[in-house]
Amino acid sequence: MEKIETAVRNAVIRGTGHYIPPTVLTNADLERMVDTSNNWIVERTGIRERRILNGDREWGTSDMAVAAARQALADAQMDPSRLEAILVATVTPDFPLPSTASIVQLKLGASRSAVMDVVAACAGFIYALSVARAFIVSGVYRNVLVIGVERLSSITNYQDRNTCVLFGDGAGAAILSRGEPGEEDKGILSTFLSGDGQYKDLLHIPLGGSSVPLTAKNVDQPGRFIYMDGREVFKLAVREMADAAERVLAGAGVSADDVDMLIPHQANQRIIEALGKRMNFGPDRVFVNIDRLGNTSSASVPIALDEARRSGRIGPGSLVLSVAFGGGLTWGAVLYRL
Numbered sequence: 223m224e225k226i227e228t229a230v231r232n233a234v235i236r237g238t239g240h241y242i243p244p245t246v247l248t249n250a251d252l253e254r255m256v257d258t259s260n261n262w263i264v265e266r267t268g269i270r271e272r273r274i275l276n277g278d279r280e281w282g283t284s285d286m287a288v289a290a291a292r293q294a295l296a297d298a299q300m301d302p303s304r305l306e307a308i309l310v311a312t313v314t315p316d317f318p319l320p321s322t323a324s325i326v327q328l329k330l331g332a333s334r335s336a337v338m339d340v341v342a343a344c345a346g347f348i349y350a351l352s353v354a355r356a357f358i359v360s361g362v363y364r365n366v367l368v369i370g371v372e373r374l375s376s377i378t379n380y381q382d383r384n385t386c387v388l389f390g391d392g393a394g395a396a397i398l399s400r401g402e403p404g405e406e407d408k409g410i411l412s413t414f415l416s417g418d419g420q421y422k423d424l425l426h427i428p429l430g431g432s433s434v435p436l437t438a439k440n441v442d443q444p445g446r447f448i449y450m451d452g453r454e455v456f457k458l459a460v461r462e463m464a465d466a467a468e469r470v471l472a473g474a475g476v477s478a479d480d481v482d483m484l485i486p487h488q489a490n491q492r493i494i495e496a497l498g499k500r501m502n503f504g505p506d507r508v509f510v511n512i513d514r515l516g517n518t519s520s521a522s523v524p525i526a527l528d529e530a531r532r533s534g535r536i537g538p539g540s541l542v543l544s545v546a547f548g549g550g551l552t553w554g555a556v557l558y559r560l
């Protein structure tokens with residue numbers, strides 16, 4: 223019988239980068255804004271400070287994305303002209319139209335690449351990375367820039383102590399490229415994405431979309447900011463992130479013991495610890511930066527990945543597991559070897 227050879231392509235991470243704004247918002251600052259305390263915030267979330275894109279710098283989401291992307295391109299030693307697609311995961315785009323990816327393309331000088339935003343809240347980077355991998359594995363593109371970026375401070379209600387202590391701004395980026403001969407064991411080994419719209423109201427912004435547009439009457443309502451039922455989201459987050467992690471491990475035929483580093487979405491220190499405990503990961507194998515950056519939604523995983531690489535906690539050959547969970551609800555996991 224004739225044997226058909228199919229070229230199996232893999233998608234490797236060629237470079238990473240990140241950007242965090244210089245302005246620090248501490249728990250002491252928040253104590254002056256809402257009825258909260260440093261003790262409560264640290265105990266319940268692990269967060270000590272977060273970064274905010276200050277209004278006195280005329281920067282938006284795309285500028286943070288470009289700063290992270292430039293670092294990732296330099297790391298990959300790649301000219302922007304070689305990018306064939308740019309995917310930007312964000313729920314805080316510069317504008318409703320056009321996509322932030324279009325603006326990033328222009329600012330980077332990466333003309334003619336495909337451009338699109340991916341909206342999957344805190345799971346956005348995991349979603350975008352999975353889409354990029356699918357493009358590469360199927361042979362459509364060779365080099366894809368994937369960015370997770372948020373200016374959550376622009377959709378945070380700084381009078382709502384339930385949410386304003388959690389969120390921060392920032393951007394992370396990765397260049398995903400088709401693997402070269404000899405790199406067969408590197409790159410993304412397996413992915414899993416899921417979601418459940420029945421929980422859409424647990425974490426949402428009720429006002430300002432096409433369903434309920436902003437008007438002169440409702441523009442001052444808290445509904446234009448993020449609302450979250452933290453307690454419910456917390457329960458589901460631990461369960462579904464653990465399930466997603468198990469699935470990608472099974473998909474690649476490896477065990478949790480083989481993983482060098484868990485780089486989870488940074489939503490809450492207690493969620494990260496619960497996940498680590500369930501999967502038998504000690505603190506030495508879990509990357510945490512939530513104390514310094516808070517929850518930066520889709521930016522949290524790529525910022526953490528870049529920090530982990532640049533600090534030497536992971537390097538060539540490391541097996542890394544990333545899991546995330548967010549509004550939608552959405553969740554997913556990616557297993558990759560650097």
Ligand SMILES: CC(C)(COP(=O)(O)OP(=O)(O)OC[C@H]1O[C@@H](n2cnc3c(N)ncnc32)[C@H](O)[C@@H]1OP(=O)(O)O)[C@@H](O)C(=O)NCCC(=O)NCCS
Nearest residue numbers: 258262266344383384387452453455456459489490547548
């Ligand atoms: C938001 C979160 C930190 C709240 O922690 P929690 O332990 O669940 O706290 P609860 O919601 O049960 O609230 C406990 C009490 O603290 C109060 N509280 C909430 N925020 C507070 C704050 N910043 N300071 C002081 N008290 C606060 C609440 O009002 C509540 O008071 P009550 O019991 O009198 O009603 C936590 O639920 C969480 O991290 N949830 C998941 C977030 C997440 O994963 N999001 C998805 C990705 S973005």
